[in-house]
Amino acid sequence: MTSDARIGPVALPRTRPRYIIEKLLNGSGVSLNGNAPQDLQVYHPDFFSRVLHQGTLGLGESYMDGWWNCERIDEMAYRLLRHGVGKHARKPTERLMYRLQSGFFNLQSKARAYMVGEAHYDLGNDLFERMLDETMCYSCGYWKEAETLHQAQRAKLELACRKLELRPGMRVLDIGCGWGSLAEHAARHHDVEVTGITISKEQAALARERCADLPVEILLQDYRDLGGTFDRIVSIGMFEHVGHRNYATYFETVERLLPDDGLFLLHTIGSNNSEISIDPWINRYIFPNGVLPSAMHIARASEGHLLMEDWQNFGADYDHTLMAWLRNFDTHWPEIAHRYNERTRRMFRYYLSVCAGAFRARNLQLWQVAFSRGRPGRYDAPR
Structure with missing residues (x-):
């Protein structure tokens, strides 16, 4: 102050x-x-x-x-x-300006894809290590039977693996792997090989360190440049950075990389409406060029590429997750205060608190959507 x-x-x-x-x-x-x-x-x-x-x-x-x-x-x-x-x-002029800007320009193009990594995820691993739990999951935990943040994040990772029906020896692609949370869990507990991609140098460095003894490869790469084939594909907390102009390309890429009997799990924050807008404060200080998809956006973009097998909403759990992060942040801030200023502290407290309130009000959702390429047989999604 x-x-x-x-x-x-x-x-x-x-x-x-x-x-x-x-x-x-x-x-x-x-x-x-x-x-x-x-x-x-x-x-x-x-x-x-x-x-x-x-x-x-x-x-x-x-x-x-x-x-x-x-x-x-x-x-x-x-x-x-x-x-x-x-x-x-938000003033109508702000919403109009974003719609015009995003209409004329691809705000999430390959040339701009690394902006959010540099602005937010590269801010400092020491900060995120103190705010998150030991898994380094920077996405919503699954609190159905959990009592602690760590239990909720482990439950989320295991839920994703079960929905993917992982079997030993499978090749898994993690689009937006963060600090290697899912990659480490899947490789260690399900005996699979994982390729993870991220647009953050700091995330990539720590993920490689955490997965050094596992069959995990971490790449600093944009999803549009991927090649090969993977038995399973997962994306946790990354689709929010794709942008509506790239939704079709995203699902075309997943379809291209997935075999006929493959499965894809999308874990993303969702918007209650399909208006193309963005909160100006979040855009400037937290997630540059991010935009939340609606249910319609996902359904339309995936149509003709993948078959939707299951849709689960546990957005209310993000309230608990964000408040746990806030408690961690407040508790451990004195350990890193010498590296950051008071303005950064207030920025993070505001971001975590406001987002928790938004999920509590049910203005934001958290979806896990399972897709296949139309493989024969029944898909039973675990809960």
């Missing part, structure tokens, strides 16, 4: 922008300068006009700048989204 930012709630003038914000909050269960954990404590008089003019970008940036605070940002976000404030959080 900058030294001149905090004026104090009682000193804030009653301006028209403040009146508009208060009116938007009315009935949401979130108050300005109240005593509840979800209430906003506003410290800067320009907060209101900044949020009105910049929407979610202004809300997130002003938190990073120390203009406001909130004990439970996740609860604040949950209540605001359930109240419908999210419909007003």
